[in-house]
Amino acid sequence: MNTRRQFLTRTGLAAAGLVYSPLCADQRDRKLETRNPWIYHFKIGEIDAWSISDGFMHFGQGLSLMYPVSERKKMVQALKSHREPIDKIPLYVNVLVIKRDKEVAIFDAGFGGVPNNRKGWLSEAMKKIGIKPEQITVSFLSHCHVDHIEGFVADGKPAFPNAALHITPEEFAFWRAKEPDFSLTKRNPKSIPSMVKMAKRNLEILNPQKVLTKVGSELLGGAVTVEDGFGHTPGHAIYRIKSGAEELLHIVDLAHHHLLMFQNPNWAIGLDNIPKRAVQTRKRVFAQAASERTRCYGFHLPYPGLGVVTGNEKSYQWKPERLEW
Numbered sequence: 001m002n003t004r005r006q007f008l009t010r011t012g013l014a015a016a017g018l019v020y021s022p023l024c025a026d027q028r029d030r031k032l033e034t035r036n037p038w039i040y041h042f043k044i045g046e047i048d049a050w051s052i053s054d055g056f057m058h059f060g061q062g063l064s065l066m067y068p069v070s071e072r073k074k075m076v077q078a079l080k081s082h083r084e085p086i087d088k089i090p091l092y093v094n095v096l097v098i099k100r101d102k103e104v105a106i107f108d109a110g111f112g113g114v115p116n117n118r119k120g121w122l123s124e125a126m127k128k129i130g131i132k133p134e135q136i137t138v139s140f141l142s143h144c145h146v147d148h149i150e151g152f153v154a155d156g157k158p159a160f161p162n163a164a165l166h167i168t169p170e171e172f173a174f175w176r177a178k179e180p181d182f183s184l185t186k187r188n189p190k191s192i193p194s195m196v197k198m199a200k201r202n203l204e205i206l207n208p209q210k211v212l213t214k215v216g217s218e219l220l221g222g223a224v225t226v227e228d229g230f231g232h233t234p235g236h237a238i239y240r241i242k243s244g245a246e247e248l249l250h251i252v253d254l255a256h257h258h259l260l261m262f263q264n265p266n267w268a269i270g271l272d273n274i275p276k277r278a279v280q281t282r283k284r285v286f287a288q289a290a291s292e293r294t295r296c297y298g299f300h301l302p303y304p305g306l307g308v309v310t311g312n313e314k315s316y317q318w319k320p321e322r323l324e325w
């Protein structure tokens, strides 16, 4: 028995059902000695696609990060009934790369080369699949949070020097404003100044590559459509990728958890910038994806992030796709 399990048994927490985890304590607490850039190849019609794990982390704040506060007891019940941890929120970081003819596109870029074995794996994975940074022709920045933007910059320069960087005008204007408006967010106010500084610094470096791309725009010969995912940030984009009869909807940050935001789409993470709008957007997109049985991909859903949304407006479920070789 390991130390953590001994501790839990001693304190009776485990027996009281207050600590739940589908992973054994060894897995959750071990320090990663080696980096682990998972790569999963799949197809969207004729398009080659890779889901790359840039890393994995937990939000140690657990359910104190989730709103509304009045619903937290129900959230605990939902997590317990699925044997999910209630003390930490798991967060996967999945980067989508697609190749269509000579065009190679990347959708967000992870944390970048951070000195941490748990994240920043993208560049190693790209080497493994044989795509050099110079070969990326198109890049999409859904929004400017650190786990999405930092990987676009390496050593103070653009990481993908030949790629146009598509960002919605709303997202760009928000972060470039003298004082971006955080009046509606439940985010810890202390975290805001450093986040704004990071986003502004990165956008400055990426400015020569940026293309302000409105919702409804089609890229890669019509294969990618930029759609409205507004709310998590003011210009948060989601993407629909089509090839022949097949389609993939990249829902990016419409859900940070595979159970909570699906079981009740009103349950929201405190990191949303415009909370009401984020919930409205999630409901609209989930309703459409469920009724049209759209194959989806989530930036923060359990790796490799592929699945479908089932259910109806009362309660949805995330059904992960089985891996196929």
Ligand SMILES: [Zn+2]
Pocket (backbone or CB within 6 Å): 145, 147, 148, 253, 299, 300
């Ligand atoms: Zn995110």
